[in-house]
Amino acid sequence: MAASLMLETESRGINLSNALEDRGLRRTGARTAVTGRIEHLSGAFTAEQLCRDLPGVGRATVYRTIRHLVDAGALCKLPILDGAPMYSIARVEHHHHTICSRCGAVGEFRHSTVERVMRSLAKEIDGDIIGHRMEIFITCGSCLNESTTGKFSVHV
């Protein structure tokens, strides 16, 4: 993603363990393992992938911890049309996502024009707008240099 886009973002300190603690949850071994693994991945992931990476942590606990992190706003949950949702660390406040349809790489962006369009749409829609979501499907830079086929269906 170009630097110009990222200029609009304001990075937050990301410490997933603290995000849990802030919600009054105990700092346990299992939770530390999960958050540590997520931070180590530094990319989008699925719940099952995390389970495989952490055989020492129970499946239920992995799912519960992810849910806590999403509730805390520390993780984004991305709907994947034919597959399990992916999660990525929320590094900036409100934002949208780019998803590479070949490798699944997820990027975050924030662009004021998108938000401005939303506000103008508000006048035209019958009802109260309470949120929105936007995903851009791309072939990412590194995938352009390869010749694999897409794993993720494009939902245009």
Place this chain on the structure above:
Amino acid sequence: MAASLMLETESRGINLSNALEDRGLRRTGARTAVTGRIEHLSGAFTAEQLCRDLPGVGRATVYRTIRHLVDAGALCKLPILDGAPMYSIARVEHHHHTICSRCGAVGEFRHSTVERVMRSLAKEIDGDIIGHRMEIFITCGSCLNESTTGKFSVHV
């Protein structure tokens, strides 16, 4: 949804049976039952809902028919973050959706500014844009007059 928004749409003739035939698929009793039911519903629906409505048609066939219709571009498949995807008839070409987070009502809209923003983003994103998706979560007009709680989580 206000009329001004809809002015940008160009309605297509919707005949789901023809959409299947155009793909070289046979016009069978089961498929006629499925497409008939979908057209009768005139709103968004889930696959399981359709199965319940059509006990005379096998589950596999319901799912297969829906997939054909999506492939044909006659149905939109909407990812619902914590639940089964919903489907709605695609009445206009490329478009986006409003989803009422209380009752699940789905609306279609098309707005040139959204597409213009997409084209401007293209210059800034590292990779090739191959599609995008956008959903606006609302409390629809009729739900504003009631006082139920939301069934659908808002994915902002």
Place this chain on the structure above:
DNA sequence: CTGATTATTGATACCAAGTATCACTGGACG
């Protein structure tokens, strides 16, 4: 129309993703 040819059907079994239970464990805190 008739029969041959195939696509389609649907019961069944299966799979993947995620949740409910609940006896046990181990953080937190006095």
Place this chain on the structure above:
DNA sequence: CGTCCAGTGATACTTGGTATCAATAATCAG
């Protein structure tokens, strides 16, 4: 430390969806 309750994880279960495959029904050439 010791208590206590939040947290854990094995297990069983649910939901959504797909693979199989023998039986059935569209389609079409003759």
